[in-house]
Amino acid sequence: MNLQADDLRLDLPATNKYLNVLGACLDAFIARIEAVEDARITAYNIELAVNEIVANIIRHAYAEHPGGRVSIVIRLIQEPEPRRLLIELSDTGMAFDPDTVAEPDLDEIQIHGYGLFLARSLMDAVSYIRRQDRNEWSLTKYL
């Protein structure tokens, strides 16, 4: 992703220890956006969605090769409308196969397997592509 003037780029160690740093950065970035409806809830939901994707990267993509990194770019797109927040994440871990992820059975008490479901539920768009030995995630939320 070619950076633009107001983009925020983070490069975090792929460890759960720094999920709080990512959350704080997202919160602070969204706090500077004017006229966000239900700002507190919107910021929280975006933070949760991104947290779930990064936690999945740490747990699955880097399962066999810990010590990797996660690169994150946060961008507010004003034009063309609608205004939206775009969060792009990339890592060099193992490839992800979306077909292997079952939707959680919401009628059962399930302990794991909610991460991607939550991200998709909380964002307006979530996409994944494997490109040149990198996993690339794109999360979009209309604001």
Next chain:
Amino acid sequence: MALTTRTVGNVTVLELTGRFDAHMAPALLEWYGKLRTAQVVVNLAGVNFIDSSALAALTGGMKRCRQQKGDLKLCALQQPVQVIFELTRMNRAFEIFPSETEAIASFTH
């Protein structure tokens, strides 16, 4: 995240504060290892973030307590953290109370 434990009658009350995420979830699993009762109230009034790993830790504790004929109940959830319970429908699996007093009292009713 901080964990504070109190005992009220036969109920163990665990008060959590701060951010409850994948990094902190193991602390709760460790806490279960020291638990000697199966009647637990987790007070989430001071928790400002819960992710699916934290939810998994709570759910595991709830299952463990129910296997021992007890329960793990939740109380005082802040509004934003309720979203994860609603989307996963775990708000139906857990008994959730507005206050700690009500959660504790529910064990005697």
